[in-house]
Amino acid sequence: MRRGRDAAPHGQGGHVMTAAIVADGVRKRYGDIQAVDGVSLHIEAGEFYGILGPNGAGKTTTLEILEGVREPDEGRIELFGKSPWPRNHELLTRIGVQFQASSFFDKLTTRETIRLFASFHRLGARQADAMLARVGLTDFGSVPADKLSGGQAQRLSIACGLVHDPEIVFLDEPTAGLDPQARRNLWDLLRDVNQEGRTVVLTTHYLDEAEILCDRVSVMEHGKVLKTGAPAALIRELDDMVRVSVESGLVAPDVLRGLLESAGVDNTIVEDDEVSLTVATHTPGPVLSILADQGALRGLEVRGATLEDVFLQLTGREYRA
Missing domain, CATH: 3.30.70 (Alpha-Beta Plaits)
Structure with a gap:
């Protein structure tokens, strides 16, 4: 059973669960811009965790550092106790990534695209087609991937990040630009992904989305984490x-x-x-x-x-x- 939004993440018997992700004092600068400024996070295995903030707060850069896509200037990052940078091939099989902008091969159909991503992990067509069905795109298997609607393209992007059954899933604004129905369809998918035991980390501009989906959130501004906690607990503290x-x-x-x-x-x-x-x-x-x-x-x-x-x-x- 999934824990409530107020509950601290614990395992059986009340013992604190093993951290899936630890970031300690992470910094990243681009010229005169301090994109990430001393970010520290502790994300438990099985958590649905949100990173929130206005444009330019450092959310995407933080996520890319956690994924091992970018090298931090300072600080320590560990996924399951291992550093993701330089690119750790042992971790690549344990994490799945959906980037902010989806870009697919022009000449490949939806089915060919998911099968290609499956092949990167030495998986066959059966696993790929099963994931296509999981995200409700079987009927669009013969459609060119770059002709999918916004919601369909996001589902395909998430499917490509899930096809190898990762333990951690990183999602960068997965519902940006989608209509309300497509957003809610993706919410259902993301809930299912998390309830299967995966750790989910997402950035989002939609505060209602974070309030509904996330066990805990961190609010960022100017590269710093201002506040972390369960949404309901943060709201109570406000006493508004x-x-x-x-x-x-x-x-x-x-x-x-x-x-x-x-x-x-x-x-x-x-x-x-x-x-x-x-x-x-x-x-x-x-x-x-x-x-x-x-x-x-x-x-x-x-x-x-x-x-x-x-x-x-x-x-x-x-x-x-």
Whole structure:
């Protein structure tokens, strides 16, 4: 059974599991840019682990160093106690990688592509075709790989990284640019991959994705890890206000502020953007009661803090190119 999102990763009997990935004081510089600045991670075997951050935070470079694709300037990296750099051929059979951008051979079909990747690991057509079925692409086996839709191409890319049955799977923004249905289909696949016992490490810009899928996350900014923890635990630490929203125009903001003050409801923020009237509060009960008395419940939405609120508090709200 899969552990809950709050649970620390443990093995049987409460003993801490063996680390699948350890990074200690990792740094990487490109000219004047410090892409990774002292990153330390401890990822347990079987964890679903997310690396989050705005553009330029160092997520992809960190992932590539963990994969053994890039050499760090400083620091220690171990996968199952072994260094991935220089390229460790013993580890290559134990890790699977899906890169941020998928690029397939122009002349190969989907089936030929997965069989080619299987051959790199001395696997036959049977294993390759079984993986194609696993990701729901059997019916597209004769389609040129470069003609697949975005979601299909991402599934093929993940299949190529899984065909040799790795113990660790690295995924760099696997659902970027996909429509909601394709994203959720990939979520189901990734959950299955993790529930089979594999360690999954992904970078993502989608905070709802990380909150749903990940056991723990690390939030990065300017090459540093700012915070690490289970999504639910990070949200609780935030102690953010609950937001109660209704349709704008049902009650005037000044009137509502007066009613809240008269009722002794302190520390509230009332905002009206002419679409929604929103009250941020630590005591939503009295706010709901007052809105109900005013007959102002149309379009009611009550939202607690999310991982997005944690992310924005840590990294700020300014635009990132």
